[in-house]
Amino acid sequence: MTQYVMHGLLRSADQGRTAGEGRCVLHLDMDAYFASVEQRDVPLYRNRPLIVCHTSSDFCSHGVVATASYEARPWGIKAGMSVWEARSRCPNACFVHADIPKYLDNARRILRICERRSHRVEVFSIDEAFADLTTTLQPHPPGRERWEAALEVGRGLKEDIRRELGLSASVGIGPNKLVAKMASEFQKPDGLTLVRPEQLPDILAPMAVDKLVGVGRRMRRNFRAMGIETIGDLARTPREVMEWKFGVIGRLLWRAAWGQDDSPVVRSGESHEIKSFGHSLSLRGGSGDLGYLENTLLGLVDAVTRRMRRDGYLGKTASLRLRVGYSMGYGRAVTLEEYTDLSSPIYKAARELLRREASSGLWKEPVTTVGVSVSQLRRRGEGKQITIWDCLDPREEKLTAALDALRDRYGEGVVTRASLLGGFAISGMNLAR
Amino acid sequence: MVTLVEEPVDVSAVFRGGRLRPTAFLWRGRKYDIRRVLGSYRALKGRYLELYYSVMSDNPEVYELRFSTEGMSWSLVRVHSEG
Numbered sequence: 001m002t003q004y005v006m007h008g009l010l011r012s013a014d015q016g017r018t019a020g021e022g023r024c025v026l027h028l029d030m031d032a033y034f035a036s037v038e039q040r041d042v043p044l045y046r047n048r049p050l051i052v053c054h055t056s057s058d059f060c061s062h063g064v065v066a067t068a069s070y071e072a073r074p075w076g077i078k079a080g081m082s083v084w085e086a087r088s089r090c091p092n093a094c095f096v097h098a099d100i101p102k103y104l105d106n107a108r109r110i111l112r113i114c115e116r117r118s119h120r121v122e123v124f125s126i127d128e129a130f131a132d133l134t135t136t137l138q139p140h141p142p143g144r145e146r147w148e149a150a151l152e153v154g155r156g157l158k159e160d161i162r163r164e165l166g167l168s169a170s171v172g173i174g175p176n177k178l179v180a181k182m183a184s185e186f187q188k189p190d191g192l193t194l195v196r197p198e199q200l201p202d203i204l205a206p207m208a209v210d211k212l213v214g215v216g217r218r219m220r221r222n223f224r225a226m227g228i229e230t231i232g233d234l235a236r237t238p239r240e241v242m243e244w245k246f247g248v249i250g251r252l253l254w255r256a257a258w259g260q261d262d263s264p265v266v267r268s269g270e271s272h273e274i275k276s277f278g279h280s281l282s283l284r285g286g287s288g289d290l291g292y293l294e295n296t297l298l299g300l301v302d303a304v305t306r307r308m309r310r311d312g313y314l315g316k317t318a319s320l321r322l323r324v325g326y327s328m329g330y331g332r333a334v335t336l337e338e339y340t341d342l343s344s345p346i347y348k349a350a351r352e353l354l355r356r357e358a359s360s361g362l363w364k365e366p367v368t369t370v371g372v373s374v375s376q377l378r379r380r381g382e383g384k385q386i387t388i389w390d391c392l393d394p395r396e397e398k399l400t401a402a403l404d405a406l407r408d409r410y411g412e413g414v415v416t417r418a419s420l421l422g423g424f425a426i427s428g429m430n431l432a433r
Numbered sequence: 434m435v436t437l438v439e440e441p442v443d444v445s446a447v448f449r450g451g452r453l454r455p456t457a458f459l460w461r462g463r464k465y466d467i468r469r470v471l472g473s474y475r476a477l478k479g480r481y482l483e484l485y486y487s488v489m490s491d492n493p494e495v496y497e498l499r500f501s502t503e504g505m506s507w508s509l510v511r512v513h514s515e516g
Contacts, residue, residue, distance in 0.1 A: 041472040041487040042495045042513045058437050096435050096513070101476035102485065166472075410503075411478035 022142075024133040024150050025265060027172045027180035028114060028157065031189035033127035034103055035069035038096055040166045047071065049093035053083050060095035062284045067098075070189060082284060103127075106165060111268075113160050117153050122265045130177050131157075132265035147173075147196055154192050175200075178213060178261035185211075200259035205232030212256050214249070222246075231257045274313065277304045280321060280371025288366045290358050294351055299420050300372045301347040306412075308374060309404060312381065314339035315374035318349040322357060325365030332357065339378050342396055346374055434516045444498065444507040455486055455498055460509055465490040478503070485510070 030036065034052040039045045049072035055063025065086050068077040075090040083095065107126050114121045118131035133150055140146040154171040161169050170191040172183025179200065183193040195203055209231055210220045226245075228234050234242075235257040242250035255261070279300045287293060297320075308315060319333040332353045336345055350372050357363070406415050443459040457466045471487040481503035488496050495513040500506075 037472075043471070043489075044493060044495065044513055044515060060435075094434070102472075102474045105474035105476065407479065409479045411481075414479065 022134065023175050024137055024146065025174060025177050025180040026118070026131040026133055026150065026154055026157070027124075027174075027177065027184045028110070028129045028131065029170045029172070029181075029184045029188070030110070030127035031168045031170055032067050032069050033167075034067035034098055035072075036167050037103055037106055038099075039069060041102075042096075045069075045094050045096070049075065049077075049090050051077060051083070051086050051090070051093050051095050052098050053086075053095055054098050055083060060097065064282055064284070080282070084284070106167070109165055110161060110167075110169075113164065114157065116160075117157055120265050120267050123268050130180065130265045133173075147194055151192065151194050154194075158190070158192065174259075176259070176261040177263055177265065178256055179259050181213060182211065197259070201235075204257065204259055205230060205235065207231045209234050209257075212253060214253060214256065219246075219249075219253075274311070274377060276319075276373045276375035276377065277308050277311075277313065277315065278319075278321075278371060278373025279303050280369055282369050283367065286325070286366025286368040288363065290355070293354060293358075293367055293370060295419055296370050297350055297354060297372060298343075298347055298417070300370065301343050301350060302417070302420075304372060304374055305341055305343045305346060305400075306404070306407070308341045308377075309400070312379060313377045314341050314380055315346070316340075316376040316378070317374065318346045318353075319373045319375065320350045320353040320357070321369070321371035321373070322354075322367055323369035324363050324367055326368060328365075329369070333375075335376065341380070342400055344396055346372075434514055436512045436514065438509045438511055440509050442498070442507050442509045444500070446500075453484060453500065455488060455500075455507075458496070458498060458507070458509070460496075465496070471495065 035045075035050045038052060039050060048069075050069040051060075051065055051072055052067045053060045053063045054066045055061075060083055063083045065077060065079055065081045065083060067079055068086070072086075072090055072093050075086075075093075077086045077089055077093070086093065087095070103126055107123075111121060111123060111129060114129055114131050118133055118136055120132040120135070122130040122132075124130055133153055136153065137146050137149050140149040150173045154173055158169055158171055161167055168190045170184045170188045170193075172180045172186065172191075172193050172195070174180040174183050174195045175197045179195050182204075183195045184191065186193045186195075207230060209215055209223050209228055210217075212231060212234075215223070222245075223229070223234065226237070228237060234254065237254070239251065239254045242254040244250075246253070281296055281300060283296065316339050317333055317335045319331055321329070321331045323329040334349045334353055336349055338345070340346065354370075403415055440460070444455050445457045446453055446455045448454075454470060455467055457464060459465075467488045467490060469489045471489060473484065473486045476483050476485065478501070481501060483502070484500045486498045486500075488498060490496070493515060497510040497512075499508045499510050501508070
């Protein structure tokens with residue numbers, strides 16, 4: 001377990017303002033998950049730099065890095081880097097394709113192991129989960145003994161995952177989700193870190209502000225302009241200033257700087273109502289070819305609408321998200337006249353936005369990411385307003401239903417648009433999960 | 434190095450304890466006895482279940498076999514080898 005030195009940067013009188021009395025949350029983060037699964041299954045890859053790629057190339061010659069094994073990290077290889085760059089940095093590494101169904105199956109097994117130790121487990125991503133241990137630890141008296149019991153739970157969880165699946169994980173334990181997640185980052189790989197509420201001010205205060213969940217590059221720039229470099233600086237900034245400057249996000253970040261987070265651990269199946277459906281794709285080297293970008297958009301819209309239909313949602317607002325070069329990212333949105341779950345109205349609207357942006361003269365560099373999302377959702381059961389056009393031409397609806405039936409029966413890749421064949425990498429197989 | 438194969442293969446397998454376990458396969462006229470099953474997972478392709486196995490024979494290569502309930506067929510999906 002990581003030991004911390006008391007810095008005393010925030011006064012002990014302030015400690016009452018930190019969150020966490022009563023709750024105990026565990027965050028599980030699998031270590032280099034995709035790469036660890038491959039190294040477990042293929043002994044040839046053990047103790048060697050291994051790079052798992054998202055790529056459509058048989059030889060992993062392009063695409064992006066999904067995960068790099070710990071052996072590859074000294075070369076500076078990280079998720080999101082282009083495969084081309086990873087190859088130039090570490091030519092002796094092994095490159096393999098990401099096998100998402102395999103990782104999903106392992107993730108389900110990990111979830112089952114977590115559920116043995118907590119009645120409330122939230123899947124945060126394919127390789128991360130939160131477990132609320134508050135009820136599990138109720139028989140232990142509050143205070144040190146309860147936290148020690150939480151550590152035992154974390155240790156046992158890691159051991160079970162290692163014994164049953166041959167994988168290692170890092171675990172963070174704290175009084176809420178925010179602190180637990182930060183704690184799991186403190187010691188990786190194979191770490192087990194407990195942060196008790198009374199330790200919070202001393203641990204958080206000296207940390208760089210971008211270690212807080214929700215502080216990205218842009219927010220860090222804003223904070224730097226305000227003289228905020230550490231989480232302690234942020235905590236000492238009056239909350240009213242943060243709210244005035246950044247609104248709701250400002251208040252949430254200020255609370256986070258005090259280690260306060262009331263968000264519950266939401267068990268799978270109890271999740272909040274879905275707000276939007278979206279997909280995005282990073283383009284290798286970028287592209288300024290409008291035809292190619294429109295085709296990419298079409299593939300993304302198909303994947304988004306497939307998921308909407310499967311989950312029974314209709315949407316009314318189509319949003320386009322673009323990243324130009326490697327610094328400028330922005331979005332545009334349009335509201336449709338009718339709720340829909342069909343590709344063509346959403347695609348037409350998003351394509352119109354894309355064409356408008358292409359002719360705006362804003363693009364000084366190639367587009368490196370295209371994304372589309374649909375929001376302002378309504379459950380299908382709440383009804384779709386039938387228009388005169390639906391009565392006149394219901395062909396797309398019928399065709400879509402037939403294609404969905406084919407995909408339900410034979411899998412996502414069984415049928416695709418002719419325009420998406422060939423070099424284009426998106427298939428429902430990858431996206432419409 | 435990974436070589437994508439995607440070829441049908443003949444497989445001998447046993448059902449034991451509610452599990453399916455391949456024991457040998459025949460690929461391109463050569464028989465490979467399976468010494469170790471390194472990992473397995475299941476995935477749905479449409480309504481059909483597919484079972485994947487990473488296996489080793491007498492050489493260092495790792496072979497990925499797939500059993501598909503669609504047509505009850507086995508395939509060699511890919512081979513991981515040195516190089």
